[in-house]
Amino acid sequence: MAIIETENLTKRFKDVTAVDGLNLKIEGGEIFGLVGPDGAGKTTTIRLLAAIMNPTGGKATVAGYDTVKEAEEIKKVIGYMPQRFSLYGDLSVMENFHFFADIFEVRGSERKERIRTLLRFSRLEEFQGRRADHLSGGMQKKLALACTLVHKPQILLLDEPTTGVDPISRREFWDILSNLHLEGVTLLVSTPYMDEAERCSRVGLMFEGKTIVCDEPEKIKGLVRGEVIELRPQPLSKGWEIIEGWEGALDVRVYGGLLHVFVEDGERGMRQLESLLASQGVTVEGLRQIRPRMEEAFISLVREHLEERQE
Secondary structure: OEEEEEEEEEEEEOOEEEEEEEEEEEEOOOEEEEEOOOOOOHHHHHHHHOOOOOOOEEEEEEOOEEOOOOHHHHHHHEEEEOOOOOOOOOOEHHHHHHHHHHHOOOOHHHHHHHHHHHHHHOOOHHHOOOEHHHOOHHHHHHHHHHHHOOOOOOEEEEEOOOOOOOHHHHHHHHHHHHHHHHOOOEEEEEEOOHHHHOOOOEEEEEEOOEEEEEEOHHHHHOOOOOEEEEEEEEOHHHHHHHHHOOOOOOEEEEEOOEEEEEEOOHHHHHHHHHHHHHHOOOEEEEEEEEOOOHHHHHHHHHHHHHHHHHO
8 A cells, every 4th residue: 555645636826736636656665756847846745745735636645644634643654854954053953853852742761762863873973062053064954854753754755855965965865865765764755866866766757747757767767769879079069060960869968078869779870970970070989878867868758748748
């Protein structure tokens, strides 16, 4: 049975439909990634599931509880971490822990042991007395996550938890999430980072309030039309210009000094590209066929969705 389920979930704000008939099923113990551009409806979806906002239409259940009729029961079993730093900046790390323990009525020896565990878990042991405002962005994120874990929630709802932090802090944060996943906690994570999406059990690609695809990352990448050729042309700008005008290219994208070229057939495309560029005086290095990236899959699937809608 799904631990999170939505049925035609809809939320409108005057003339704007932020979530449009969303249907999701998330199994217990999954890391489920919600990916999409700004305005896709990710934050609104998480707020609806956290029972801090009522839907305009449809319904949702979390751990078997209805988000409208049983909102208070849901709040006991979830941990919710919004995008913006939501702790008290004038309180120390330890004071924030005690504040959240008070809210969730975690007391006595259980509180002491839980806070000790979370300090070690979040690697904040040596910063217990530091005010939250004086922590780095990455430490603030880890503190916010740790405080949502004080009451041992079954489900974590995390809204772009690593936005605005450095790559090392992002990796450390995801190491913590991976450990939680191994402990059986269900995680719903919205993220703008495609490398993070690849770490999820399944991913829902959101666009204009709907999921246009929902599957395992590798299967989503397999939906991309055509095959991808990677190459390093010299000079890059001339190579790009030639390939842009080549009828065999479905799409061309630049990644630093590399080009990714989408073609119908990879092996034939490599032969044709090498010959075409050589005839124009462009040398080619590192010519090979690769798997598409999650980012490329997302862009391609959104384009296909828009094209189908226009037909």
